[in-house]
Amino acid sequence: MTLADQPRTTFGNDDAKRVRADFPALDQEVNGHALVYLDSGATSQKPRAVLDVERHYYERQNAAVHRGAHTLAALATESYEQARHTVATFVGVDDDEIVWTSNATEAINLVAYGLSNASLGRGGPEADALRLTADSEIVITEGEHHSNLVPWQELAARTGATLRAIPLQDDGTLSLDDAERLVTDRTAIVAVTHVSNVTGVINPIAELVEIAHRHGALLLLDACQSAPHMPLDLHALDVDFAVFSGHKMLAPTGIGALYGRRALLNALPPFLTGGSMITTVTLEESGYLPAPQRFEAGTQRISQAIALAAATDYLGAIGMHDVAAWEHTLGERLLAGLLEIDGVRVLGPQTPEGRAGLVAFDLDGVHAHDVGQFLDDRGIAARVGHHCAQPLHRRFGVTASTRASTYVYNTFEDVDAFVDGVRDIRSFFGVV
Amino acid sequence: MASPELAGLYQQVILDHSKLRKGSGLVDGGVAESHQLNPTCGDEITLRLHLVEGSGSGLGSDSGNAGTAGDGTHGSASEPIIERLSWDGQGCSISMASASLLSELAPGLTPTELTERIALFREMMRSRGAGVEDDEPLGDAAVLESVSKYIARVKCAMLAWVAAEDTVQQVTAGRA
The missing domain is CATH 3.40.640.10 (Type I PLP-dependent aspartate aminotransferase-like (Major domain))
Structure with a gap:
């Protein structure tokens, strides 16, 4: 089943916010900022029901x-x-x-x-x-x-x-x-x-x-x-x-x-x-x-x-078709936002078709660990490293990358905060 | 905008050294070599220890109060002196800056003195931001104290120092 042939969902940003409210761990501040959790590919947060x-x-x-x-x-x-x-x-x-x-x-x-x-x-x-x-x-x-x-x-x-x-x-x-x-x-x-x-x-x-x-x-x-x-x-x-x-x-x-x-x-x-x-x-x-x-x-x-x-x-209860379609929407926004930033090289397809709601990328001149540290300072949780896939990273000629991965509880605001954060990184590290 | 904490972690001298990479580029020769890898992030370094015979004058006279003074009359041959460290590596700005700062510190020290400084550096990195009483012997590398607050990054800062420690131990074991 490809995501493209699914019916358009009615699930939108307000629904995602309602879902988000079911997750106690998402309702906290990290380093003085509301937590933006974009590391669900590593592990997801848990709803109160669970x-x-x-x-x-x-x-x-x-x-x-x-x-x-x-x-x-x-x-x-x-x-x-x-x-x-x-x-x-x-x-x-x-x-x-x-x-x-x-x-x-x-x-x-x-x-x-x-x-x-x-x-x-x-x-x-x-x-x-x-x-x-x-x-x-x-x-x-x-x-x-x-x-x-x-x-x-x-x-x-x-x-x-x-x-x-x-x-x-x-x-x-x-x-x-x-x-x-x-x-x-x-x-x-x-x-x-x-x-x-x-x-x-x-x-x-x-x-x-x-x-x-x-x-x-x-x-x-x-x-x-x-x-x-x-x-x-x-x-x-x-x-x-x-x-x-x-x-x-x-x-x-x-x-x-x-x-x-x-x-x-x-x-x-x-x-x-x-x-x-x-x-x-x-x-x-x-x-x-x-x-x-x-x-x-x-x-x-x-x-x-x-x-x-x-x-x-x-x-x-949410419906897996809606989960998939919403994450595809988030992934599309994430990919588009990142591709506009100088120095970003997205690993994998450059278009959202046939892609899940996650994006890993290399940022020219800044090591992924430093990217992750900068984002964490803004309360943004993303994965940095080789994501337990060293041969794949070698294939792309990098040792580490930064990955944002979405889930049904993520919102447009999460994605935008992430993209805004990445946009500021190279100037902070003095590479532009 | 970055917080004061983040600016403290990435001080200008650290960012400068992460680009300067003093000692980068393996030099032929050397008496020992060590390869260290941080498997969680893929940072790695290969570091060589280059020694010259200790003549008393040394390459640097700033080894100061590091503890071997007064032992000069001891033993048959005086301890050799570190000519330089050379290395090849890749990793985050903290690991690269740390390797660079170590490479700046080591020349002119004896292996024994370097071992003492590595121990002091390790103590500083484990201090969780508290620092050590006297970080003078670490020279500019003392700036890495800011990293000790970020426990996930301590390994990055330690990578080159662990490699250097390994080379010194190889030399010591070989002479024992």
Whole structure:
């Protein structure tokens, strides 16, 4: 789904201000200025509704789930599994296809180590199809966040497989011709981000899925920057795995999710093992529960899962089409404002089409850290550094950049304050 | 407009040194080299230590009260003297200015004296704006005290000094 073919939203700046009022952390002064929070790509702020749900859980329900027979344990288990249903529905999949993890990074590692364990012969005949050998290839893109790169480097090192990267074009997009060239019958899995956290590029996932499946390869989607910001239907996209993090979508830290097609999850050997994921245990060996429990060893992140469901309820009540369209509007204004400033070099597409509501840029003559310091002095929170995407920055010939990333609670005033701030930076540092 | 705090952090001498980059450009030779990286932001530096034999006169006579005075008769050979630091690096204005100020400070000192000044600089950077009792031995680098209020930036200021400390330790270990 591209943003361009969505209907125009009626959601406007006044609606954003109303949403903003639901977020206590946004209502404060930083360094003598009203906080302008434009770092939601790193982590989002949390609405009162989410904070209240987590508090209520601890005040009224707190108990271990899937064990114990007392009333609180039953209530906690019910809330926990209801949360799974809510989140599964939010991304268009079935309940037992959602595995809770600590974050998206753990979810990717779960898949990588599951495949690794299959390659070692674990998981029995069901896992045969998931084995990697020295002839196998893993395909990623040059634009991946470290979390969708390093686990695959490690999997390649453990199995002898070869890691290949689809190069990026100068504007940060990837060419399907390159994908066609790199994805072959040797490819075991393609791991790709839905939306780049640096360039804002929305990748052509449906086309990549088609290419991967034509070669019998799996496709894992890093949905960290899409699940919080746009309507997502993972069944319709036909991906095999998808991961996202709660803290980037209005929920607390410590909770993320892995989506996997049911048959795949039930064939994948476990990653973390221990209590709660077993059937019969003897001193010699153990049997494992079906997914999702087989991947949820040990006491789980109960309050966080419930709070994540509250966050998706909150987003759902606004409507993800409106969220996406509003952020696109903000991103358009941000991009236009920044492109008018001397010395700004925007990383990624120079036009708003096919772009999410974030912009990363280099400011000629001023290091990103100094940019961030200047903005912080005005109460503006933006991300500076390599945004956990060093190869991508290398591709653009910079070591660090400054990024403003919007969310549904941001307003025109936020974007304008940011652009005004950036406009003043080079003269402060004496480079013009 | 920038606040007085920000103007205090980015004092003119810091901005000047961030552009001057004294010592920038690796020079052939040197007795030790260290590469330091700040992985959170990508700032990095490769720094070389260049020594000359200590002749008593030294290259600079301003090593002052730094503590080795009076040890002159000790040992078989007098300690060598730092001819210069040379470095290659990239990073924010604080890290580059700090490398430049260090490169201005080091020539003429003995490795022992530099080690003492690095310790003093570290103490200053950890002071959270309180400073140190006597920052005289740090010369112009004392201006970086303003950075100590910004704990996220202390690592930027320390980068070159950590590299220099590493080179001195390599030399000391080699001689031990």
